[in-house]
Amino acid sequence: MQGLPQPPAPSAQPQPAPVSPYQPAKGFDKTKLAYSFERWLMIGIILIIAATLFVQVVTMWGPPDEPDADAGLDELSQYLKDVDGYTDLNRVVSSIGVILQTVGMGLIGYALLRESHTATSHHTALRVTGMILGVLVVANLAARSLNIL
Numbered sequence: 770m771q772g773l774p775q776p777p778a779p780s781a782q783p784q785p786a787p788v789s790p791y792q793p794a795k796g797f798d799k800t801k802l803a804y805s806f807e808r809w810l811m812i813g814i815i816l817i818i819a820a821t822l823f824v825q826v827v828t829m830w831g832p833p834d835e836p837d838a839d840a841g842l843d844e845l846s847q848y849l850k851d852v853d854g855y856t857d858l859n860r861v862v863s864s865i866g867v868i869l870q871t872v873g874m875g876l877i878g879y880a881l882l883r884e885s886h887t888a889t890s891h892h893t894a895l896r897v898t899g900m901i902l903g904v905l906v907v908a909n910l911a912a913r914s915l916n917i918l
Contacts, residue, residue, distance in 0.1 A: 809876050
């Protein structure tokens with residue numbers, strides 16, 4: 770009687786790991802995406818311009834029209850409600866614009882400070898100028914909310 774055949778022996782070579790389609794291509798460098806002076810600078814500038822345009826939206830419509838001299842009490846009360854609504858909208862949109870401008874200026878200040886600190890290929894005078902500009906931008910942002918009185 771013959772015995773059962775032996776199962777095949779496992780191969781000594783490990784199987785290669787399957788290649789995922791989500792892996793970056795060969796030669797792709799993730800470190801280049803981490804920080805770029807131009808990218809931070811452009812994001813800051815775009816935020817400042819967007820904030821400026823955003824604040825102008827309220828100016829397009831302007832305040833509500835004043836009622837006629839012979840207007841009734843209902844029209845006057847509606848006008849006061851409209852003026853109050855316009856004032857609130859102006860306040861909210863202006864606050865959002867200031868927030869966007871502050872973030873944009875903060876990004877520009879960060880880009881200047883980081884570029885002057887990490888870039889060794891620039892002349893020393895350029896690095897010092899970038900550091901001074903970055904400190905001035907950040908100090909300006911911090912001093913906006915300070916009150917001496």
